[in-house]
Amino acid sequence: MTxxxxxxxxxxxxxxxxxxxxxxxxxxxxxIVAGLSxxxxxxxxxxxxxxxxxxxxxxxDTHVGSGLLITLALTVLTWATQTPLALAFGAWAAGPxxxxxxxxxxxxxxxxxxxxxxxxxxQALLDxxxxxPAQWAELTGTSxxxxxxxxxxxxxxxxxxxxxxxxxxxxxxxxAAKQIPASLYEAAEIDGAGPLQRFWRITVPQLRxxxxxxxxxxxxxxMTYFETVLLLTGGGPGTATRILPLHMYLQxxxxxxxxxxxxxxxxxxxxxxxxxxxxxxVSGYAxxxxxxxxx
Amino acid sequence: MRRISRPHAIGSAFVALALxxxxxxxxxxxxxxxxxxxxxxxxxxxxxxxxVESALDAHETSGELVTYVNDSYKQRIQVALGSPNAPDIxxxxxxxxxxxxxxxxxxxxxxxxxxANPEVRDAFLPSVLDVAQIDGRYYGLPMQGVLPxxxxxxxxxxxxxxxxxxxxxxxxLDLVDTFKEEGVTPVVLPGSQAWTELMWLEYxxxxxxxxxxxxxxxxGEEGAWSDPAMIEALEMCQELVERGAFGDNYSSxxxxxxxxxxxxxxxxxxxxxxxxxxxxNQIENNPExxxxxxxxxxxxxxxxxxxxxxxxxxxxxxxxxxxxxxSANTEEAIDFLVDTLASDSYVEDLVDIGHVPAVAGIExxxxxxxxxxxxxxxxxxxxxxxxxxxxxxxxxxxxxAETMLTNLQLVFLGDMTPEEFAEAMEATQ
Numbered sequence: 001m002t003x004x005x006x007x008x009x010x011x012x013x014x015x016x017x018x019x020x021x022x023x024x025x026x027x028x029x030x031x032i033v034a035g036l037s038x039x040x041x042x043x044x045x046x047x048x049x050x051x052x053x054x055x056x057x058x059x060x061d062t063h064v065g066s067g068l069l070i071t072l073a074l075t076v077l078t079w080a081t082q083t084p085l086a087l088a089f090g091a092w093a094a095g096p097x098x099x100x101x102x103x104x105x106x107x108x109x110x111x112x113x114x115x116x117x118x119x120x121x122x123q124a125l126l127d128x129x130x131x132x133p134a135q136w137a138e139l140t141g142t143s144x145x146x147x148x149x150x151x152x153x154x155x156x157x158x159x160x161x162x163x164x165x166x167x168x169x170x171x172x173x174x175x176a177a178k179q180i181p182a183s184l185y186e187a188a189e190i191d192g193a194g195p196l197q198r199f200w201r202i203t204v205p206q207l208r209x210x211x212x213x214x215x216x217x218x219x220x221x222x223m224t225y226f227e228t229v230l231l232l233t234g235g236g237p238g239t240a241t242r243i244l245p246l247h248m249y250l251q252x253x254x255x256x257x258x259x260x261x262x263x264x265x266x267x268x269x270x271x272x273x274x275x276x277x278x279x280x281x282v283s284g285y286a287x288x289x290x291x292x293x294x295x
Numbered sequence: 296m297r298r299i300s301r302p303h304a305i306g307s308a309f310v311a312l313a314l315x316x317x318x319x320x321x322x323x324x325x326x327x328x329x330x331x332x333x334x335x336x337x338x339x340x341x342x343x344x345x346x347v348e349s350a351l352d353a354h355e356t357s358g359e360l361v362t363y364v365n366d367s368y369k370q371r372i373q374v375a376l377g378s379p380n381a382p383d384i385x386x387x388x389x390x391x392x393x394x395x396x397x398x399x400x401x402x403x404x405x406x407x408x409x410x411a412n413p414e415v416r417d418a419f420l421p422s423v424l425d426v427a428q429i430d431g432r433y434y435g436l437p438m439q440g441v442l443p444x445x446x447x448x449x450x451x452x453x454x455x456x457x458x459x460x461x462x463x464x465x466x467x468l469d470l471v472d473t474f475k476e477e478g479v480t481p482v483v484l485p486g487s488q489a490w491t492e493l494m495w496l497e498y499x500x501x502x503x504x505x506x507x508x509x510x511x512x513x514x515g516e517e518g519a520w521s522d523p524a525m526i527e528a529l530e531m532c533q534e535l536v537e538r539g540a541f542g543d544n545y546s547s548x549x550x551x552x553x554x555x556x557x558x559x560x561x562x563x564x565x566x567x568x569x570x571x572x573x574x575x576n577q578i579e580n581n582p583e584x585x586x587x588x589x590x591x592x593x594x595x596x597x598x599x600x601x602x603x604x605x606x607x608x609x610x611x612x613x614x615x616x617x618x619x620x621x622s623a624n625t626e627e628a629i630d631f632l633v634d635t636l637a638s639d640s641y642v643e644d645l646v647d648i649g650h651v652p653a654v655a656g657i658e659x660x661x662x663x664x665x666x667x668x669x670x671x672x673x674x675x676x677x678x679x680x681x682x683x684x685x686x687x688x689x690x691x692x693x694x695x696a697e698t699m700l701t702n703l704q705l706v707f708l709g710d711m712t713p714e715e716f717a718e719a720m721e722a723t724q
Contacts, residue, residue, distance in 0.1 A: 042693075043373040044399040120552070127554050128544030129563055148487055148546025150708075236487055237546040238705040253370045255697035256395075 030269060036262035043258050054263040064264065067244035068271075070154070074243060075222035077158045078165075082218055086166055087211065090173020091203050104174070108167040115164065119231035122160045123147070126232075150240035153233050157241060160228060165221075169214045176210035177203060212283045216276055223272045244268060332357035333628050335616070336375075337386035338368045342575065342648040343439050349644065350635045356627040376401045376619065383622040384631065389426035389435060389615050390690035391513075396617070397429045403618035403625055406432045408633060418637035422683040423612040423653035435615030436636045440571075440650030441677045443610035444494050444686075447567040448591040449559055449584075452479055456565075461596045464502070467566075471540045474565045480542035482535070483564035485555035487547060489700035490688055492707050494568050495535070497609040497687055499528035502598035506607055506682035512724075513690055520720035524602070529706055529713030536707055546708065553580040560584035568595070570610055571673050574666060575649060592669060594676060608676060609684040613653045646670075651677070695723040 037054055039047035058064055093104040110118065125131050128144040137144035146152045184202050193201065204211075226245040229235065235242035235250065242250075245268060252261030337347065339362040351358035361382065363371050368386070375381045376396060387393045396402045409416040416424070419437055427435030448460055456477050461467040474481035485491045500508050504524025511519035519525075535541065542564075548555050556573065558564040560581035567573070577585050584590055597605030616636065618628045635641050637654060645652045646660050651673045661670045677683065688696040702719050705711035711719075 042395060043370075044376055044395065044401065123549065124552060124554075126547070127549070127552075128547040129558050130554060133547075143543060145544040145547050148544060148548070234487065235701075236489075236704055238708050238710055239701060250697055255694040256373060257694055 030266075033262045033265050033269075036259055037266050039259040039262075041258040042256040047259060050259065054260045057260060058263055058267065063239060063242055063247045064244065064267075066239060067242055067247045070241060071222065071243045071245075073154065074158065074161075074225060075219055077154075078161050078222055078225075079215060079218050081158060081162045082166055082169055083211065083215060085162070086169035086214065087173050087204070087207065089166070090170040091177045091199065091207075093170060093174045094177035104170070107170065110164050111167045111171070113164075115227045116231060118160065118164050119228045122156075122163075123232055126156060147233050148237045150237055153237060153241050157225075157229055157232055160232060161225060164228070165218070169218070172210055172214050173207060176207050180206045212279065215283075216279050219279060220272050220276050223268055223275075244271075332359055333383040333622075333624050333631060334358070335360045335384040335386075336368075336372060336382040337362055337438075337616075338365050338614075339363060343645075343650070346641070346644040346648060347438070350641050351631070353640070354631050354634060356624075356631065358631065377621065381619050381621055383619055383624050383628040384616050385619060386438065387435060387615050387617055388611065388685075388689040389613075390685045391692050391696070392689050393427060393434055393615065393617065394429050395693070397434050401620055402434045403620045403629065404432050405434060405436065405618070405629065405632075408629055409433055412633050415633055415637045418654045420653045420655060420678060422680065423677070426612045426683075426685050427615045427617070435617040436632050437613035437653040438616040438636055439614050439652070440645055441611075441613055441653050441673065441683075442570045442572055443608045443612075443673065443677055443680075443683065444498070444568060444570050444595070445673070445676070446593050446595055447559060447569055447573055448593070449562055449565055450589045450591040451587075452562050452565045453591065460591060460593045461566075464596050464598045464601075467596050468538070470565070471535070471538055475539050479562070480558065480564040481566060482540045483548070483555050483558045483567040484541040484545040485548040485550035486541065486545040486704070486707060487549050488551070489704045490686070491550055491555075491569070492532070492703055493687060493700065494570075494609070495532055496528055496703060497684060498568070498595045499531050499598075500524055501607050501609060501682075501684060502595070502601040502603040502605070503528050503531075504601075505603040506684050509684055509687065509690075512687075515724055517724070518721070520724070521714075521717040525717060526713045529716055532707060533709065533713070536709070546704075556580055560590075571651075571669075574669055592672060604681045606680055607682045607684070608680045609686065611686055611689065612683050653677075692723075695720070698723050 036047060038049060038051060040050045040053070041047035089104075089107065093100055093107070113121075126133060126146050128134060128146065128148065131144075133144035133146045136142065143149070146156050180203065184206070185198055188198050188202060224245060225243065226249065229241055229243055229246050230249065233241045235246045244264065248261050248264040248268065251257045251264060333351075333356055335347065335351065335358060337344070337360065344360065344362055348360050351360055369392075372385055372387070376385070377399065381401075387396070393402065415436075420441070423437050423441060424433070427433055427437070446460070452474075453460065456473055456479075458470060458473055459466075461470055471481040484495075497509070504522060504527075508519070508522050508524045511522065536545075548558070550556070550569075553576065555564075555567070556576050557580060559567045560577060574585070574590070577590055594606075594608070616632055618625055618632065622628060642652045642654055642657060643660065646657065646664055649664060649666055649670065651657075651661065651670050655678070658671070658674065661667060661674055664670050684690075688700060691699070699720060702711055702716050706713065706716050
């Protein structure tokens with residue numbers, strides 16, 4: 001390396017604040033939690049070294065296996081509901097008409113609310129005696145038992161998450177769709193392509209990278225849907241919606257088994273990292289090719 | 296004693312970070328205790344907080360009260376104890392909750408203090424004071440009213456159906472059938488929160504087998520969870536569900552958002568088994584229901600043929616103040632507790648806010664309060680009870696309590712048999 005190139009490169013010094021923050025709040029906690037996972041600790045006194053005990057307990061804990069399955073189901077369901085809707089609404093909202101601006105502003109309202117507020121609002125709306133299910137049951141004679149029904153509870157969570165996160169992903173798609181050159185659509189129109197054809201042949205392929213980015217956010221985010229589940233169902237009825245992050249929380253801050261909860265946390269970090277690596281690899285996102293071929 | 300091992304300090308710091316507990320309420324932890332004042336931590340309670348605050352103001356040593364919302368308090372105190380940020384005096388639930396702090400040597404033994412001040416010790420109802428007793432030594436003093444679990448009911452609904460509140464369990468079962476026919480949910484049960492279901496199990500075990508059954512569990516006796524009374528009580532819980540006692544939607548119903556209380560107040564539900572704090576909950580959420588005199592209350596029904604005394608009660612005997620043994624001000628803290636908690640002015644203040652303090656001989660005072668009928672009923676219930684079993688989830692080890700609440704919900708849902716429940720709980724002993 002010549003001295004000229006060295007002078008042109010920014011020194012490590014400039015990255016130091018970011019590295020320091022990442023190390024302090026990103027890496028250090030992971031290392032400490034990994035260490036705690038080999039101990040027994042109730043939060044009081046000093047952690048007691050127990051070797052692999054927590055890690056041996058993991059496979060035999062039925063809540064870990066079922067928690068993984070429920071987490072997976074939640075991941076698949078949230079992706080399958082949020083992606084097509086966000087894509088469709090986002091592409092629509094990118095259009096020029098004034099009414100769309102007003103309607104999409106209304107759509108984006110849930111973005112302004114905190115997760116806790118959303119969960120509590122929906123818990124009240126889904127109340128079996130005074131909420132929507134009660135009215136519905138009166139009309140149709142079906143059960144009003146939504147959050148207390150083992151299968152419906154999961155769907156209810158998927159719905160609330162959809163309501164909460166759809167606007168964010170819509171915003172991503174809307175921004176990306178606005179970047180698509182109008183000339184592409186004009187050319188297609190001259191060639192006689194209808195609106196649906198233009199959507200499938202131009203909008204969707206041009207949004208490929210946005211779809212991947214949004215999907216990564218949904219998949220990795222699904223590891224952290226914790227608050228919504230905690231507040232809506234608390235993992236219930238029984239253990240029907242006890243996702244792995246919630247199981248970790250209950251073990252740590254309800255049973256005060258901090259060491260065991262740390263082992264679950266490490267497992268979650270591994271799954272989250274693996275998931276995002278997988279998506280990046282499969283999608284070829286890492287190659288960062290231009291999506292402006294047509295422009 | 297104040298030295299803290301490094302892993303613990305790091306661990307505490309991280310857990311605090313992880314919880315996002317950055318809202319430190321503006322107090323300066325150790326700083327506050329080094330200047331001679333005492334720091335008191337308790338759960339946020341709009342009625343009790345001012346009572347404690349004025350007691351602190353009145354006491355000769357300066358003091359400061361720091362409050363936390365209920366749900367985060369247990370986590371908060373667990374992480375703080377043993378760290379330099381711990382308070383001098385802290386609020387707890389007695390029983391297993393207190394025992395784990397005692398095991399770690401974090402709590403001052405108050406036994407000798409009580410020996411030296413017999414008038415303070417004798418002021419409290421023994422059944423309530425004893426909940427803060429671990430291995431024969433006292434580690435806390437009751438700091439607010441008694442909170443037994445009682446059967447509330449809607450008088451209007453009972454009148455409309457032409458029935459009387461249940462005196463026996465048989466009556467209760469008959470009432471379930473009657474109210475089902477009337478289209479009213481017989482018993483309100485906020486089953487999305489397992490501790491409300493636990494109240495039914497606690498009372499049924501007590502009525503079937505007596506208070507000794509749960510005492511054996513607390514004492515860690517082998518096979519205690521598989522006691523025949525436990526199995527029978529769990530079966531009774533499942534029978535109540537099958538009979539439709541709790542309606543079809545109980546597993547969706549929540550207590551925290553006042554929805555369950557409103558079911559009772561609105562007449563959609565007839566009976567509600569809940570702690571005596573339900574009165575203030577109803578006053579806040581459904582004031583007209585209380586003002587109209589429609590909120591009825593009675594003791595849990597007797598069980599014919601059961602071994603338990605029908606006068607026995609379950610619930611939260613009280614909450615307790617304990618002194619942190621790492622504190623620099625243990626003397627002042629102990630003085631404050633001894634001077635205050637049994638004093639006339641403190642007891643009067645508690646009575647004024649509708650509490651029933653855990654002290655003997657306050658009948659006259661109670662008779663003059665706004666809700667005299669209820670406070671007198673509560674006082675008599677507690678003072679005549681042969682046993683006052685502490686809520687199980689507070690009485691046992693937190694890890695076992697977590698397993699118990701999860702599995703109990705499965706029993707109510709019919710996804711777990713009583714025998715499987717007992718087996719799973721044996722594994723936690």
